[in-house]
Amino acid sequence: MTDQATPPETSTDLWSAIDALWTWLETDQPIGGREGVLLRMLKLSEEVGEVAEAVIGATGQNPRKGVTHTWDDVQGELCDVVITALVALRTLTPDAREVFDRHLTRVTERSLGSPS
Template sequence: MDAGRVHDGLDGLLLRVLKLSEEVGEVAQAVIGATGQNPRKGVTHTWDDVRSELCDVIITALVALRTLTPDAQAVFTAHLARVAERSLCGAGDHRST
C-alpha cells in the first residue's frame, strides 16, 4: 500500500485517517440504500453491500493503525482485551478506552 502513496509523513497519516471517515460514510450510504430511505432513489443497496462496506471500514482502520505503529497487531490485541474485560466486568465499570 505504501508504494502508491503520494503523501508521506504527517500528511500521509492524516489522509489515511480521513479515509476512514469516507468509508464510514459509504456504510451510511449503503444502509440508507438498503432501507430505501431516500425517496428519490428507493432501494439501491443490499445488506450484503452494508456488510462489505463495514469490512472496508475495518480494513481502513487497521491500515491507519499500522501507519501509526509498526506493532499494530499488539496494540489492537491489547485494546481488544481491555474492551473484552470491561464488557465482562458489567455496566458499572465506565473507564475510558
C-alpha cells in the same frame, strides 16, 4: 466451553494481509509524511460514509432513489471500515497487532468482566 471475557485471537492471515496492504499503500502514496498519515486517518470517514450510504440504500430511505443497496453491501462496507482502521493503525505503529490485541482485551474485560 470458552470464557466470554477472553477475546478471540486475531488471525495471523488477517495481520499478514494488513501488512501487505500497508506496504502497498506506502509504496504508492502520492502524499507522504505527516500529511499522508492524516489523509490515511481521514480515509476512515470516507468508508464510514459509505456504510451510511449503503444503509440508506438498503432501507430505501431516499425517496428519490428508492432501494439501491442490499444488506450484503452494508456488510462489505463495514468490512472496508475495519480494514481501513487496521491499516491506519498499522500506519501509526509496526506493533499494530499487539496494540489491537491489548485494547481488545481491555474492552472485553471492561464490557464482559474479568475472567473468573
